[in-house]
Every structure is written in C-alpha cells, then in structure tokens.
Amino acid sequence: MISVLIVGDGNVANHLYNAFTKIGDLKVTKINSRRLENIPTADITILAVSDDAIAEVSKNIQNNFVVHTSGACNMNELKNKKQKGVFYMLQTISKNKSINFSVVPFCLEADNDNDYLLLEKLANLLGNRIYKIDSNQRKKLHVAAVFVNNFTNYMYTIGNEICDKNNIPFEILYPLIEETSNKIKSLSPNEAQTGPAVRHDEQTIKNHLNLLDKNQQEIYKLLTKSIQNGA
Amino acid sequence: MISVLIVGDGNVANHLYNAFTKIGDLKVTKINSRRLENIPTADITILAVSDDAIAEVSKNIQNNFVVHTSGACNMNELKNKKQKGVFYMLQTISKNKSINFSVVPFCLEADNDNDYLLLEKLANLLGNRIYKIDSNQRKKLHVAAVFVNNFTNYMYTIGNEICDKNNIPFEILYPLIEETSNKIKSLSPNEAQTGPAVRHDEQTIKNHLNLLDKNQQEIYKLLTKSIQNGA
Numbered sequence: 001m002i003s004v005l006i007v008g009d010g011n012v013a014n015h016l017y018n019a020f021t022k023i024g025d026l027k028v029t030k031i032n033s034r035r036l037e038n039i040p041t042a043d044i045t046i047l048a049v050s051d052d053a054i055a056e057v058s059k060n061i062q063n064n065f066v067v068h069t070s071g072a073c074n075m076n077e078l079k080n081k082k083q084k085g086v087f088y089m090l091q092t093i094s095k096n097k098s099i100n101f102s103v104v105p106f107c108l109e110a111d112n113d114n115d116y117l118l119l120e121k122l123a124n125l126l127g128n129r130i131y132k133i134d135s136n137q138r139k140k141l142h143v144a145a146v147f148v149n150n151f152t153n154y155m156y157t158i159g160n161e162i163c164d165k166n167n168i169p170f171e172i173l174y175p176l177i178e179e180t181s182n183k184i185k186s187l188s189p190n191e192a193q194t195g196p197a198v199r200h201d202e203q204t205i206k207n208h209l210n211l212l213d214k215n216q217q218e219i220y221k222l223l224t225k226s227i228q229n230g231a
Numbered sequence: 232m233i234s235v236l237i238v239g240d241g242n243v244a245n246h247l248y249n250a251f252t253k254i255g256d257l258k259v260t261k262i263n264s265r266r267l268e269n270i271p272t273a274d275i276t277i278l279a280v281s282d283d284a285i286a287e288v289s290k291n292i293q294n295n296f297v298v299h300t301s302g303a304c305n306m307n308e309l310k311n312k313k314q315k316g317v318f319y320m321l322q323t324i325s326k327n328k329s330i331n332f333s334v335v336p337f338c339l340e341a342d343n344d345n346d347y348l349l350l351e352k353l354a355n356l357l358g359n360r361i362y363k364i365d366s367n368q369r370k371k372l373h374v375a376a377v378f379v380n381n382f383t384n385y386m387y388t389i390g391n392e393i394c395d396k397n398n399i400p401f402e403i404l405y406p407l408i409e410e411t412s413n414k415i416k417s418l419s420p421n422e423a424q425t426g427p428a429v430r431h432d433e434q435t436i437k438n439h440l441n442l443l444d445k446n447q448q449e450i451y452k453l454l455t456k457s458i459q460n461g462a
Contacts, residue, residue, distance in 0.1 A: 051435070072435050090403060092410055092425060097417075103406045129406070137397050141404075143439040143451075144393040148404050149411045150426030151454045152386045155378045157420040157461070162375040166368050172321060173372075173379050174416060175334045175360070179323055180380045181412040185405060186328075189388040194323060195381030204282075204303050208374040215457055220374075222453055223382045226446055230388070 002122060003027040005040055007057060008048035011093045012069050016048060019101055023125050036060045044122060046087055047078070055079045065115055071142035074135040075109055085110035085119055088138060092149055101126040107133035107141065158216055190230075197227040233353060234258040236271055238288060239279035242324045243300050247279060250332055254356050267291045275353060277318055278309070286310045296346055302373035305366040306340055316341035316350055319369060323380055332357040338364035338372065389447055421461075428458040 002025070006017050009032050020028040029040050033049045036057070045063040047054060054068050059079040066078055067085035078084040086109040093099060106123035108130060110116040116132070123130050133141060156177065163170040183192045196204040205224060209217050233256070237248050240263050251259040260271050264280045267288070276294045278285060285299050290310040297309055298316035309315045317340040324330060337354035339361060341347040347363070354361050364372060387408065394401045414423045427435040436455060440448050 072438065091407055092414070094414075103409075105403045105406060107403075129403075131400075131403055133399065137399055139438070140393055140397040140442060141399055143442050144390040144399075144404060145407055146426055146439060146451070147386045147393070148390040148408050150424070150428060150458070151450075152383045152408070152411055153415070153420050153424055154454055154458050155383045155386065156415050157424065159375040159379040160415075160420050162371055162378070166371040168364065168368050168372055168375075169362075170419075172336045172338075172360075172362055173375060175336060176322055176376055177379050177383070177412050177415070178334075180383055181408050183323070183325075183328075184384070184387050184391075184408070188401075189384050189391050193381070193384055193388065195377055197381060207303065207370070208377060211371055211374050215460070219382075219453060219457060220377075222450060223385055226450060227381070227385050229446070 001025055001027055002044065002118070003042040004029070004122065005042035005045045005063065006030040006048055007033050007036075007045065007061070009033070010048060010050070011095050012089070013046075013048035014095075015093060015099050016046065016069075019099070019126055026122075026125060033057050039063065044085075044087075044118060051077075065110075065118070067110075067119065071107075071138060071145065074139070075111075076135070083111045083115050085115050086133075086135070086138065087119055087123070088133070090141065090145065102128065105129045105131055107131050107138060109134055109138070158219070162211075162216075193227065195227075197224040200228065232256055232258055233275065233349070234273040235260070235353065236273035236276045236294065237261040237279055238264050238267075238276065238292070240264070241279060241281070242326050243320070244277075244279035245326075246324060246330050247277065247300075250330070250357055257353075257356060264288050270294065275316075275318075275349060282308075296341075296349070298341075298350065302338075302369060302376065305370070306342075307366070314342045314346050316346050317364075317366070317369065318350055318354070319364070321372065321376065333359065336360045336362055338362050338369060340365055340369070389450070393442075393447075424458065426458075428455040431459065 006013050017030045020026055041063055045066045047068045049057050051070050051073050054077050058066055061080050065083045066080040067087045069087050071088050075084050075086050088107040090105040090107055104127050108119045159173055160170045237244050248261045251257055272294055276297045278299045280288050282301050282304050285308050289297055292311050296314045297311040298318045300318050302319050306315050306317050319338040321336040335358050339350045390404055391401045
C-alpha cells in the first residue's frame with residue numbers, strides 16, 4: 001500500500017485528496033502548508049501549493065520523496081534534501097467542477113527510475129494517460145497550454161463580445177466551437193486551417209476589419225499576418 | 232411538397248443535396264452554376280456558390296424565390312428580380328466529413344414573412360437550431376466565427392508547433408482543448424479566463440516569452456495585454 005501526503009489547500013490539493021480517498025489501495029493524508037509543525041511520513045509527499053511557495057515549503061519537509069504539481073516550475077525548485085519529482089496534471093481545474101481523471105494527462109518526472117515507477121503506479125490508480133515529461137519539456141508544454149487554453153478562451157471572449165453587441169445569442173457559436181476543437185483529432189491544426197486569412201481573401205479581411213473595435217482589429221491583423229506567413 | 236433547386240457544386244451544395252434527397256417530403260434538383268441554360272423552376276432556389284459569383288449567377292435566375300448560403304454577403308447582393316433570402320449554416324464544412332445537421336445553426340433571412348416561414352420549414356426538415364439573423368447581424372456573426380474558429384485553430388497550430396519542437400506528442404493537449412471548449416457552456420468565456428495574463432503573473436509571462444520565437448512572442452504579448460486591459 002502506497003502512503004501519500006498532500007500538502008496544500010487549493011483546487012489541486014482538494015481534488016486530488018478527494019480522488020485518492022476513494023481508492024482502497026492507498027493511505028492518504030492532507031495538511032495545510034501553513035501548519036508544518038508535525039509532518040506525517042509518507043512514500044510520496046505531494047506539494048500542491050502555489051509556485052512561489054514550493055521552495056520555502058519543501059525546505060521544511062524531511063520525508064524521502066517530495067514532488068510538486070506545477071507546470072511552470074523546474075523539479076529543482078524543490079529544496080528538500082532527498083529525492084524529488086513532479087506530478088503535473090495537464091488540465092484546467094476549477095473549484096466546483098469535478099474532474100474526469102480518466103482523461104487527464106499525468107506528466108511525471110523523478111530523479112531516479114524507482115521513484116518514477118512509484119509515481120506512475122500512483123497516477124495509474126487515477127487515470128491512464130501517463131507521460132514522462134522532463135522539466136525542460138514541461139515548461140514548453142506549459143506555454144503551449146497558454147495558447148490552446150488561455151488564448152483560445154480569449155478568442156471565445158471576443159466572439160461573445162461581438163454577439164452581445166449585436167443582439168445575437170452567443171450559444172449560436174457553440175457547435176462551431178465544438179467542431180473546431182474536435183477537428184484537430186482527425187486533421188493537424190495546420191491542415192485544418194480555413195478562413196479568409198489562409199485563402200488570402202483580402203476583400204473579406206477588409207470588410208471584417210471595418211466591423212471591429214481597435215483592440216480587435218489589432219488582434220485580427222496580427223493573427224491574419226501570422227497565418228499567411230506560416231501557410 | 233416543397234421543391235428545391237440547388238445551384239452549385241461545392242461542399243455546401245453537395246452536402247445539402249445529399250441531405251435533402253434523404254427527406255421524403257421534398258423534391259430536390261441540383262445544377263452546376265456554369266450551366267444555366269435550362270433552369271428548373273422551384274419554390275426555393277438555393278445558390279451555394281462562391282461569394283464572388285452570387286451577383287452574376289442570381290442575375291440569370293427567373294425563379295420566384297432565390298436565396299444564397301453565404302455568411303459574409305448581404306442579402307441584396309442577390310440580383311434576381313423577385314424575392315430574396317439567405318440560408319446560412321454556421322458550421323465549418325469539409326468535403327469528406329459528414330455533417331450532423333441536428334446541431335447546425337440555420338441563420339435565416341427573407342424579404343417577407345411568407346418566404347421566411349418557407350425557409351424555416353425547409354430548415355426544420357434538416358435540423359432544429361433556427362435563428363432569424365438579418366444581413367447586418369450576419370456579417371458580425373461571420374467575423375465572430377473567424378475568431379472562435381479560424382483564430383482558435385491557429386492557437387492550436389502554435390501549440391502543435393511547440394510540442395513538435397520539443398518531442399512532446401500534441402495529443403497530450405487534446406483533453407485541455409476539449410475542456411476549454413466545453414467550459415464556456417457553463418461559464419461565460421470572460422468568467423472562464425484563467426492563466427498568467429489575467430493573474431498578472433509577470434514572472435511567468437517573462438519566462439514564457441523567453442521560450443517563444445519572434446512571431447509567437449508578438450502574439451503572446453498582444454493577447455496578454457488585451458486580456459489584462461479587458462479584465
């Protein structure tokens with residue numbers, strides 16, 4: 001039986017704790033990172049704390065194997081004395097929305113093979129999409145995630161703004177948004193690119209720019225130029 | 232029984248024709264827009280031709296009620312003498328991919344109520360998401376679609392490039408992409424916005440910029456600035 005200690009009280013800490021408690025083959029404890037007086041021992045200590053707190057909190061932990069859950073931080077930002085690792089779940093995690101762990105990609109890293117296998121065993125109790133990702137790859141993956149998640153969401157925001165301003169229900173765009181995100185599973189995004197930019201349809205581009213506010217125009221122009229240069 | 236004539240030979244013309252032929256309560260014919268010598272009469276004549284060809288082709292049609300299928304064109308770009316209308320399907324339509332018409336939004340417009348009701352009846356034979364959208368709204372909707380479809384797909388392209396360059400399988404981002412597109416059905420995109428930009432996490436933003444090429448940096452900076460100004 002693996003013993004796990006979760007340190008933290010945010011969304012990741014709470015969702016992980018709830019998921020682990022439902023698994024029989026596991027002993028799980030959770031503590032708040034501000035109360036580190038009596039730290040229980042565990043096979044794996046998971047720091048699910050903010051990026052800024054990883055160094056400081058890890059310094060105070062004597063347990064053998066300590067991992068963090070951050071996409072942006074190097075494994076070596078952990079300052080514990082013994083083995084280190086990373087247990088990063090590549091998903092957008094919200095407080096009040098349950099997580100379907102069976103589709104969550106677990107990005108794992110560890111100092112040595114034994115620790116890696118232990119992390120893999122733990123991840124396998126929750127899901128089945130497991131990837132060996134080192135610190136260098138992980139920081140690249142994190143910035144890729146900003147584009148496909150944060151910036152994509154901002155494209156939706158602009159679409160929503162345009163709809164609201166013209167008394168069009170935003171839900172009219174849901175099927176298009178869904179199809180766009182599905183399409184890339186059968187075609188690469190580069191192959192799936194459509195629209196006036198890639199067609200070099202300069203008249204439509206001009207018409208579109210006339211309908212937009214200054215900020216939207218700036219984004220439209222830059223993305224059109226980039227699509228045309230890349231295509 | 233409604234009679235429909237489709238003029239055109241592109242993706243929209245062919246998908247529509249195939250769908251209509253499966254419906255019993257409909258008489259459907261299709262002709263190529265380059266062979267307009269003998270035009271069959273029909274209750275509804277659907278011009279599924281390129282935007283540039285709408286004026287020229289419609290000029291040659293004597294049938295009573297002529298509609299086009301374009302998101303970008305005004306209804307009045309039709310140059311037939313009698314009634315006009317628009318039958319615009321807001322979806323990305325590919326040659327070799329079948330269309331689930333039950334989720335396609337049909338954006339309809341017509342000169343008069345009777346013709347509108349006829350278009351609505353026709354759309355109802357294929358699907359059930361029917362919206363009354365006038366020419367002014369439709370051109371705004373079309374540019375909104377560029378953001379949520381074309382530009383979003385380009386965000387996926389950048390994510391894919393970053394993965395390829397770092398030997399990370401792009402499929403690792405599929406669950407995040409899917410969750411991002413689903414989330415806006417329960418939260419508005421503005422409420423759903425996460426990431427370093429909206430958190431004003433300047434250190435992570437700086438780290439991310441160091442990992443990107445010049446074009447990616449330019450896009451990252453502009454979108455970060457826009458998210459921060461809007462939030």
